[in-house]
Amino acid sequence: MSRSSLVRFTGALAVAAALLAAPCMGFDLDAWTRAVDTPQVGGKVELAGPLDLGWITVKPRPGCTVRELEANGSRCGLLFDGPAELTVTITDRFMLPVARRNIRKATSLKASGGDHGSLRIVEPLKGAVVWGLELPVPPATGGGDHTATLPGWLAKIFDDPIFTHPSHELAEEAFEGAHGTVVALFHGEDDDLLLDQNPIIDQLEELFVVKKIPSRDAVNGGRAYIVPVAAQPIGRHWWDHVAAPVIATAEDLSVTNPSGQQVTVKAKSTLRAMRGGVGLWRVALAQRTRKERNVYPVTVRSVLVNGKPAPWIHQDNELLVRLYPAPAPGATFTVEVEHEGNFAIRPAGDAYWALGTWPWYPQPALNAELARLDLHVTVPKELKAFASGDTVSRETKAGMNVLHTHLDGPVQFPVVAAGDYHVFSDTRDGVHCDVATYVFGKKKAAKLLLDFFFSAIKIYDGYFHTPYPYKEMHIVEINQWGWGQAPPGVIFITQEAFSPLSNTINQIFSQGINERIAHEIAHSWWGHVVKMDSSEEQWLTESFAEYSAALLLQSAAGSKRKGERLFNKVLTSWRGGTSMIGDGASIYLHGYMAADDDAGAMDRIRVLYNKGPLVLHAIRLRLEKKLGTKQGDRYFWAFFRAFLKHDGGGFGSTEDLVAILNRITGDDWHPWFERYVYGCETPKIK
Ligand SMILES: [Zn+2]
Incomplete structure (x- = not known):
């Protein structure tokens, strides 16, 4: 079945999903998700051919029985009970080199060339479980076989995994209109693989290899985690952005640390529904905190939607909140979450703690947070608190230090820190720095x-x-x-x-410390004036901050010659780092590069911090070559400035860069970006 007919087929089943999605009062989201994650094995299904999921097919082999999986009164998937054959066909031209690299570095899979430069993986399976409310297969023949159970290998993978259970994706399908969602686990002869296919919300299909953390890790040993193998956008280009169904427009966060590690967070998020039918709010929220070998749970106390209790679950570092009835398109509503835990982890006997950019509050996806911010932080009087935003007040109440900060925003990922700090301050030209x-x-x-x-x-x-x-x-x-x-x-x-x-x-560690601070300060522009709405766009923050830091050091060097020498030194280090990355390293798709060992993680870092700034320098040289050094440089700065101005504190995108360059030069820069930013080539710089 082709992709378009799959979409039509699943559209016809939307009614069934809508029925499934209609909860009565007292709907139990916890029971709903548990049923989906451990479904009942039902009757046999006679497949006319392989299960066709577009880029992936699963074909039962002799000795394999295909059975329905049931949860909450409906079919929620299929069990391939016995041997099968998995075929994956990767055709996206930007993903092909990245996937080749991943398959070689992180899997035991064998890939071969297919038609038109595509990549084909054929993997013998010992079994498979496929979740989806609208799978394109006929109903079961005959009743369930109550002796059949879920395979043992599945339970092992889902014993406290470091990724989300299938129910989180299926909840989007059931309650948020994410038709055509498929999650599957393939138990291979060589590797176990996870498929996550979400045509509506992420508009992305992703394949991962499942690995286990070695048992020598005292805290996480034995837990399953996933490493990217391949991903392809569904019905869009990589550079077409996906709009979030719900956006946080205001965050009122109250953080109270009465003593020790204990912290209570009260988070009130004001949200806007960007379309109709959004019956679910899915955000990140840490499940536990950790200090050395000690692991502490985070406990959600209450969840209110528009002031009334609502069904929710907190599992796998996510919070899912049922919105019922679904807010009208454009409607504003609030979700209040109160949770507590040992958030104030003081490393190794230290007298400070920090709530950084990780989800210590209900944290929306990158494309779903453009918030006005109010933070109230209450800490013991021996600690000084700092938080994102401008200080509204600092006072002592009932023997506690209380800080209130505010930012009109829009802001992503606010942070808090408190500790036994000495503070040195100055105010110059209206800016205060502590x-x-x-x-x-x-x-x-x-x-x-x-x-x-x-x-x-x-x-x-x-x-x-x-x-x-x-x-x-x-x-x-x-x-x-x-x-x-x-x-x-x-x-x-x-x-x-x-x-x-x-x-x-x-x-x-002090080597390059000036560079590091210059880089962090540059994030006030690259990251906050221009924001990223996806990990693909991360080079807009990291590579731009890195390039800006090099320019800052150059101009602060004291003399022109010294400055040029400094810049050339940095340029040489970018070139050196880039040359070590090897093939299959795309700036735009760096997040899909397997990074489950130090070398892989280092390569991702080199892509953002070495290759990214090198590409920016190549843009500058290309402008200089076309227009002469002086004029080219002026155009380069015009390009930076136009990019910072163009969206007034919202999300920037690589396509904006292309559009600005096209406008100021009259050339078509897209093919160039397809080679060096979306693709894996490295520009030559003398
Ligand atoms: Zn950075």
Whole structure:
């Protein structure tokens, strides 16, 4: 069955799904999802041919019985009880090299070339389970065989996996109109594979290989996780963006740490339905926190929709909330979630904690959070609190420190930190900056950082013609080594930024510390003025911040010659890093590169932090070649500026870059981007 006929076929079954989706009062979402994840095995199904899911087919072999799976009074899938043959055909031209790399590096699968440069995997299966409310197959013949049960291999994979159970996808199909959703587990001779096919909400089909964390990992040993093998957009180009069904327009977050690690979070999200029929709110929410070998649960206390209790489940680091009746298109509604847990993890006896960019509050997908922000943070009086946003008030109430911050937004992933900090502050040209040093008042280092911050935002403003977007910045020291993070209005930076170069470990990590801070400050533009709505667009934040940091160091070097030398040194390191990545490394599809070992993870980093800035430099050189150095450079800056201005704090996209370059040069840049950004080629730079 072709894809278009599959869509028509499933459309006819929408009525059945709608019936299934209509809950009576007291609907139990928990029971619904449990039934889907551990369905009843029903009667035999006679397939006329292989199960055809478009790019994937499953063909029963002799000795295989195909049976219905049932949950909540309807068919929810098929069991291939016995040997079968899986065929995967990958045709997307941008995915082909990435998939080839993944298959070679992360699987035991054998792939061969198919028609028109496609890639074909044929894998013998020992069994398969396919979930879907609208699978294109006939009903069962005869009644259920009550002796048949789910296979044992399935239970092993679903014993506390580090990915979501099928019910989360199927809930979207049942309650959110995500027709044609399919989740499948293929128990292969060589590898177990997971299929996630979502034609409506993600408009994406993805295949993963299932792996197990080695048992030597004391906390997560034995848990199954997934590594990408291949993915293809459904009915769109990679660069066509997918709109979220629901967008968070305001987040009121109250974070209370009465003592110790205990934190209660009350999160009120104001949401807008972007279309009709959205009967589900699906967001990320951490399931547990961890300190060394200790694991603590996160407990959801209550969920209210428009002030009334609503069905919900909290499972696999996600919160699913039933919206019934579904809000009208364009309607605004609120979801209030109260949860608590040991969020205030203080590493190794330290006196600080940080709620970073991970889902410590009900966190929408990247394309679903454009929020006005109010944060209320209450901490014991020996701690000082910092949070995204501009300070509204700081006060002491009942012996506790209370901070209220606000940002008109739109904002993604707000953060909070609190600790035994010494704070050094300055206000210049209307921008206030706090530098919070941990435990010791590191006055000299803090003063240097303040100077660095204020000169950096001046230089960036000069480059970008867009001022620093907030009234405040809080640079907070984290008592670890070697990383930085720049959520809105806050920079978490590790201690080498603050310490005099007194010992070896410091010297190792301090290499390039200016570059790192320059990079984090640049995120105020690349990440917050221009936001990313998907992991595909992550180079708009990381590669642009990296390139901007190199330019900042160049212009702050003191002399033209010194500046050029510095820039060339960075350029050489980008080239070196890029040359180590190997084939199948697409900037746009870096998130689909298998990264289940250190080498793979390093390659993803090199794509964003080495190849991405190298491609930006290649754009600059191409402009200079066409227009001369001076004019080309002016056009390059015009390109950066136009991009920062074009959407007023919303989501940027690579296609916007192409459109701006087309406009200012009169050339068609799309083929160039298809080679170097969407595709896997590396531009040659002398
Ligand atoms: Zn970054």
